[in-house]
Amino acid sequence: MLTEEQNRTLTEVGGGTPMGELLRRYWMPVAADSQFDENPVRPIRLMGEDLVLYRDLGGTYGLVDRHCPHRRADLSYAFVENCGIRCNYHGWRFDEAGRCTEQPFEDMANPDAKFKDKVTIKSYKVEARFGMVWAYMGPAPAPLIPNYETFLWKNGFVQIVFATIPCNWLQCQENSIDPVHFEWMHRNWTVRLNGDVGPYGKKHVRVRFDEKFEHGFVYKRLVADMPEDHERWTIGRICLWPNGLGPLRHTEWRVPIDDHNTLSVTWHFTRVPKEREPYVQETIPAWEGPICDPQTGRWITSHVMNQDFVAWVGQGTIADRTQEHLGTSDVGIIKMRKRFLDDMDAIARGEDPKGIIRDPEKNVCIEMPIIDREVYVDGLTAAEMMNDPSLDPRAGYPLQAGQPDAVRFAYMEAMGIDPNNAEAYGAGYLTAAGATTSRRIWT
Ligand code: FES
Numbered sequence: 229m230l231t232e233e234q235n236r237t238l239t240e241v242g243g244g245t246p247m248g249e250l251l252r253r254y255w256m257p258v259a260a261d262s263q264f265d266e267n268p269v270r271p272i273r274l275m276g277e278d279l280v281l282y283r284d285l286g287g288t289y290g291l292v293d294r295h296c297p298h299r300r301a302d303l304s305y306a307f308v309e310n311c312g313i314r315c316n317y318h319g320w321r322f323d324e325a326g327r328c329t330e331q332p333f334e335d336m337a338n339p340d341a342k343f344k345d346k347v348t349i350k351s352y353k354v355e356a357r358f359g360m361v362w363a364y365m366g367p368a369p370a371p372l373i374p375n376y377e378t379f380l381w382k383n384g385f386v387q388i389v390f391a392t393i394p395c396n397w398l399q400c401q402e403n404s405i406d407p408v409h410f411e412w413m414h415r416n417w418t419v420r421l422n423g424d425v426g427p428y429g430k431k432h433v434r435v436r437f438d439e440k441f442e443h444g445f446v447y448k449r450l451v452a453d454m455p456e457d458h459e460r461w462t463i464g465r466i467c468l469w470p471n472g473l474g475p476l477r478h479t480e481w482r483v484p485i486d487d488h489n490t491l492s493v494t495w496h497f498t499r500v501p502k503e504r505e506p507y508v509q510e511t512i513p514a515w516e517g518p519i520c521d522p523q524t525g526r527w528i529t530s531h532v533m534n535q536d537f538v539a540w541v542g543q544g545t546i547a548d549r550t551q552e553h554l555g556t557s558d559v560g561i562i563k564m565r566k567r568f569l570d571d572m573d574a575i576a577r578g579e580d581p582k583g584i585i586r587d588p589e590k591n592v593c594i595e596m597p598i599i600d601r602e603v604y605v606d607g608l609t610a611a612e613m614m615n616d617p618s619l620d621p622r623a624g625y626p627l628q629a630g631q632p633d634a635v636r637f638a639y640m641e642a643m644g645i646d647p648n649n650a651e652a653y654g655a656g657y658l659t660a661a662g663a664t665t666s667r668r669i670w671t
């Protein structure tokens with residue numbers, strides 16, 4: 229249980245707040261590179277700030293204030309130039325560093341005044357990497373974008389998946405260090421959603437949390453009858469610092485839009501069958517899934533992450549942690565909150581918080597604890613994949629409802645699945661609207 233003040237300290241993300249300052253020390257994935265192919269200018273709200281994210285005609289990204297410093301026009305309607313973005317009201321042009329590089333009328337009428345040199349627009353660093361666009365809103369010098377080893381894997385089909393979640397980011401992130409929820413929210417609830425009353429999954433018998441890992445916490449779980457040399461107990465999974473989960477074949481981030489909304493971002497990798505190698509993906513597709521079923525007005529419950537979303541929003545817009553009753557299963561959450569509070573003190577002392585990478589040598593390839601590493605590093609044949617329900621390429625996208633057909637077909641093509649054979653692809657798994665007719669058991 230927290231005090232009201234502690235809850236505010238941990239949840240508020242605006243500039244100048246302790247958590248807002250902490251989160252601004254990290255690069256955040258905020259969009260996908262391929263989203264800019266058709267529309268190079270996108271409005272975006274991040275940590276309570278209204279901004280515009282653009283890719284200019286030269287391929288350089290910029291992240292600037294939503295409003296033009298001239299007379300406050302909305303720059304989400306601006307247009308990109310070879311270098312920078314131009315306001316559609318009077319044509320002032322800005323570059324990615326926030327410099328005003330042209331004021332067409334002023335430059336002509338009063339060139340000696342150099343008025344443009346006196347004007348800047350708020351700007352943040354932004355870079356495209358691994359199919360995602362990353363933003364850094366903290367003080368200079370910026371750290372490095374982490375080269376997690378998963379991002380460097382070859383022969384995979386990657387997709388970037390988004391969802392907008394109407395609640396605070398911290399309750400989303402606390403789900404990243406909550407092993408027992410697998411048993412109930414995913415395994416057992418899915419049994420009931422399928423209309424069955426059992427059998428339920430094996431009970432968790434032990435959990436443990438290790439905060440020595442530099443880039444987060446590692447959590448391990450043992451369920452009944454699981455041998456102690458099982459990789460879930462010896463290797464575990466990662467609560468990625470400060471706002472992620474993974475990485476396995478998917479890495480998830482909970483990026484604060486503001487105190488009341490969160491952008492869920494997933495980088496998802498599927499290794500193609502060995503017969504399809506070498507495989508090089510030309511474009512990494514991106515899509516945003518719905519979270520509400522339009523037919524019922526209720527949250528979608530069919531897919532793993534949608535089930536998580538139900539938990540997150542169900543805790544309230546900002547979970548009232550003065551009312552909770554934490555138990556043994558919540559030790560990881562308690563440790564995580566404490567570490568955030570300690571890191572706020574570290575920042576106040578002028579030190580880096582946990583997991584900041586500044587040394588390029590340490591960032592060549594960051595090794596992570598990964599269960600079933602050989603599956604991703606060595607690959608499997610199609611027959612081997614189809615023998616494993618959790619890897620079967622015909623099962624479709626397991627994590628989130630609403631994958632568009634275009635992405636589904638691109639995925640099938642990569643996996644060597646005939647798009648005309650719907651049965652082979654697990655028909656009924658999902659529809660374009662996100663409703664489902666069958667559900668997959670997830671352990
Ligand atoms: S308001 Fe943007 S150029 Fe005038």
Ligand SMILES: [Fe+2]
Pocket residue numbers: 403409410413414532536
């Ligand atoms: Fe979950």
